[in-house]
Amino acid sequence: MLLAAEHDETSAEKIARHSDLLSRQLQSLREKMYPPEAMKKLKTFSSREVAGLLGIAESSLRQLSLNGEAVIPERLDNGRRIYTLSQINELRRYLAEKRPADSLRLDPRRRHGEKMQVLAVANFKGGSAKTTTTVHLAHYLALQGLRVLAIDLDPQASLSAMFGYQPEFDVDENQTLYAAIRYDDDERVPLSHVIRKTYFDGLDLVPGNLELMEYEHETPQAIAQGLSRGDGMFFRRMSTVLKEVENDYDVVLVDAPPQLGYLTLGALYAATGIVITVHPAMLDVSSMNQFLSMTSELLAVIEEAGGTLSHDFVRYLLTRHTPHDVPQVNVAALLRGLFGEDVLAASIVETTAIANAGLEKKSLYEVERGNMTRDTLNRALESVDAANTEVFQLIKQVWGRP
Known part of the structure; x- marks a missing residue:
């Protein structure tokens, strides 16, 4: 009887029903976590x-x-x-x-003559802690006093969820970066129209949702129709719209999609720096090698099309690292031996503190002391702080500061 009942519902209908059930449950859980207005607040x-x-x-x-x-x-x-x-x-x-x-x-905000930094956090291997790295870096830089814009470029919108937004409920049509870079002039809006203030003073967000996939679908057609030209060329569009808000931010952080599509290429072209997250396991490193190979080929195509690529730095960040795991230690040593100082000295350790905070859609910087063991939190914060401090130092070096 159960199998017969299942055949009355198509797979598309079942998956749509499951999606709706889960979305509503997630919305209910969020409202319970952040009553009464169901919005996040930062601790004092x-x-x-x-x-x-x-x-x-x-x-x-x-x-x-x-x-x-x-x-x-x-x-x-x-x-x-x-x-x-x-x-x-x-x-x-x-x-x-x-x-x-x-x-x-x-007051470390950038001064006159110091260019806005655009950092793309990238890798197309799942489990590399790309979004976790982005949100911790965004929170850290905001806590240092910088004006930060975080852009969720991943259609899965995990970064948006970390800021308290449930994509299918809180982000409507034409409210992602797609709205600012789409090809149809009548629907395109200024980037400022899709930027949202967050509960972190000095930290704003461009949320994401599945709408971002439209850019991947439309770009080949736009190229064929000659709509992708000059500053409107597909890989320049993000860089072009970021200039609209250049005076408002010190750093832009882009959580790139986990695949090498048109959105990722746009992010890499717009970036002044790239942070590649990598879990130090051989399978992940092999996947990263494919990512690097494909990226180099695609960036070469961009250069042939007239795009000038000049990044102030490219760094690898070891994430979910277990320092006492011998195979991981060997992989970390391999990467450091091959890439030298291009691998950040600090690595983000595998810890229940980050995982537990993530369950509450929080970074470690939001966790109230007392909500987890002091030593556990301190060890996790020490690891995350060390990596974020290195990135901040790179930014200050680009700005020519001692």
């Missing part, structure tokens, strides 16, 4: 955390509060002061103006 920060972010003594921060300078933090019942990220950024600007000699350290 203690005086110790704020002093660490600003690089000043906790006593100096306390004195600023007592003097009523810059911002007035909230006081808890126990007398402790807590700050929002918005207040931390206000403190940055205040202190940078008050201490000109330390202004670059206190």
